[in-house]
Amino acid sequence: xxxxxxxxxxxxxxxxxxxxxxxxxxxxxxxxxxxxxxxxxxxxxxxxxxxxxxxxxxxxxxxxxxxxxxxxxxxxxxxxxxxxxxxxxxxxxxxxxxxxxxxxxxxxxxxxxxxxxxxxxxxxxxxxxxxxxxxxxxxx
Amino acid sequence: xxxxxxxxxxxxxxxxxxxxxxxxxxxxxxxxxxxxxxxxxxxxxxxxxxxxxxxxxxxxxxxxxxxxxxxxxxxxxxxxxxxxxxxxxxxxxxxxxxxxxxxxxxxxxxxxxxxxxxxxxxxxxxxxxxxxxxxxxxxxxxxxxxxxxxxxxxxxxxxxxxxxxxxxxxxxxxxxxxxxxxxxxxxxxxxxxxxxxxxxxxxxxxxxxxxxxxxxxxxxxxxxxxxxxxxxxxxxxxxxxxxxxxxxxxxxxxxxxxxxxxxxxxxxxxxxxxxxxxxxxxxxxxxxxxxxxxxxxxxxxxxxxxxxxxxxxxxxxxxxxxxxxxxxxxxxxxxxxxxxxxx
Numbered sequence: 001x002x003x004x005x006x007x008x009x010x011x012x013x014x015x016x017x018x019x020x021x022x023x024x025x026x027x028x029x030x031x032x033x034x035x036x037x038x039x040x041x042x043x044x045x046x047x048x049x050x051x052x053x054x055x056x057x058x059x060x061x062x063x064x065x066x067x068x069x070x071x072x073x074x075x076x077x078x079x080x081x082x083x084x085x086x087x088x089x090x091x092x093x094x095x096x097x098x099x100x101x102x103x104x105x106x107x108x109x110x111x112x113x114x115x116x117x118x119x120x121x122x123x124x125x126x127x128x129x130x131x132x133x134x135x136x137x138x139x140x
Numbered sequence: 141x142x143x144x145x146x147x148x149x150x151x152x153x154x155x156x157x158x159x160x161x162x163x164x165x166x167x168x169x170x171x172x173x174x175x176x177x178x179x180x181x182x183x184x185x186x187x188x189x190x191x192x193x194x195x196x197x198x199x200x201x202x203x204x205x206x207x208x209x210x211x212x213x214x215x216x217x218x219x220x221x222x223x224x225x226x227x228x229x230x231x232x233x234x235x236x237x238x239x240x241x242x243x244x245x246x247x248x249x250x251x252x253x254x255x256x257x258x259x260x261x262x263x264x265x266x267x268x269x270x271x272x273x274x275x276x277x278x279x280x281x282x283x284x285x286x287x288x289x290x291x292x293x294x295x296x297x298x299x300x301x302x303x304x305x306x307x308x309x310x311x312x313x314x315x316x317x318x319x320x321x322x323x324x325x326x327x328x329x330x331x332x333x334x335x336x337x338x339x340x341x342x343x344x345x346x347x348x349x350x351x352x353x354x355x356x357x358x359x360x361x362x363x364x365x366x367x368x369x370x371x372x373x374x375x376x377x378x379x380x381x382x383x384x385x386x387x388x389x390x391x392x393x394x395x396x397x398x399x400x401x402x403x404x405x406x407x408x409x410x411x412x413x414x415x416x417x418x419x420x421x422x423x424x425x426x427x428x429x430x431x432x433x434x435x436x437x438x439x440x441x442x443x444x445x446x447x448x449x450x451x452x453x454x455x456x457x458x459x460x461x462x463x464x465x466x467x468x469x470x471x472x473x474x475x476x477x478x479x480x481x482x483x
Contacts, residue, residue, distance in 0.1 A: 097348025
């Protein structure tokens with residue numbers, strides 16, 4: 001029997017909310033798919049579009065950027081900048097024909113361990129039918 | 141009708157009085173018909189200036205070079221530089237002012253309105269003339285383009301010869317200038333983003349095939365970057381892979397140099413390069429179309445920028461190049477920016 005496709009997801013999590021949220025999910029022993037490679041960043045606003053392109057280029061099947069809810073940013077307005085920038089990146093990736101499901105953004109607070117597991121579960125379920133991402137991947 | 145004579149007079153006066161360092165303008169090109177940039181230092185050379193629909197270049201790029209030169213000189217000549225601008229070029233200057241890259245006192249802007257015309261697309265013209273070489277191209281009285289070749293004179297409606305960007309231009313007169321020639325006539329543009337919309341209507345996979353085919357061609361000559369008035373970073377992220385490795389380069393130094401993009405012109409790397417360029421120009425690109433003109437492989441680079449220009453306008457109500465005091469697109473936000481895509 002052929003093995004089921006397991007997508008690789010790169011998640012950029014902000015240190016103050018989403019990363020703490022994923023920690024909470026961990027210490028609370030909540031179960032969620034192990035497909036995510038979390039990368040802690042200081043703020044969702046510090047995620048350069050190049051990080052995202054580079055992740056796809058190096059073989060990610062999906063990329064997630066997650067930050068604090070609007071109004072809760074540790075740096076007051078970093079997530080507002082992120083919201084604008086990520087939206088543009090999303091539109092650009094869709095424009096060249098990448099599946100829109102492959103790139104997502106979420107707001108996860110430090111208390112939302114359950115929401116974090118939910119986001120990952122849904123993301124993995126959406127990626128599975130799409131198969132591996134070969135469009136932007138560098139040839140090995 | 142825009143006449144260059146008044147501007148020539150002004151340029152001559154300014155040069156004679158020594159109020160400006162030199163004038164950047166258009167002169168008849170060496171290939172006979174297409175205008176090429178010219179730098180005029182002496183008042184008597186002002187006669188060489190021309191203005192016709194072949195003045196395609198965006199001269200504001202030279203302001204970037206001028207700034208670099210000034211930074212290198214020990215005792216720089218601080219007088220302003222005179223520059224001829226069309227509508228699109230003036231918007232480029234507005235963005236450079238907005239980003240405080242140049243100072244308003246650094247430039248003396250001589251604006252020319254395109255009025256009902258614009259600039260000619262070389263490819264469209266070549267197709268129309270079927271290999272014949274044009275000698276002169278003028279804008280006629282009735283808004284048509286008059287093309288003179290060796291043995292005949294042909295007239296074409298502007299839509300058939302003008303560059304795509306000119307047909308989608310919403311402000312074909314200088315938005316900023318010290319002296320302007322011509323009227324501020326706005327052409328009615330039915331679909332300012334028509335070409336982008338056409339592409340958006342294509343199914344996803346077809347769109348992917350289109351871009352894959354186009355960007356596969358890219359040889360990474362970076363002509364699009366060199367010609368762009370907005371690409372003025374001292375070190376480009378694309379070049380950061382160039383680490384000079386010598387005998388005493390430590391392993392640490394090598395490891396610290398992040399390889400964001402490989403140099404090879406493979407499609408995966410080309411995609412990253414063009415994505416980065418498009419994102420860096422989001423809210424800054426004024427659609428002068430120079431990248432597309434300079435591209436030796438005719439990649440429609442302009443569409444990526446145009447797409448983001450459209451999104452900036454529709455999502456965030458942001459218009460590029462009209463107000464030097466406006467904060468830039470990615471360094472500002474509104475509380476009610478759309479967030480329906482966020483979980």
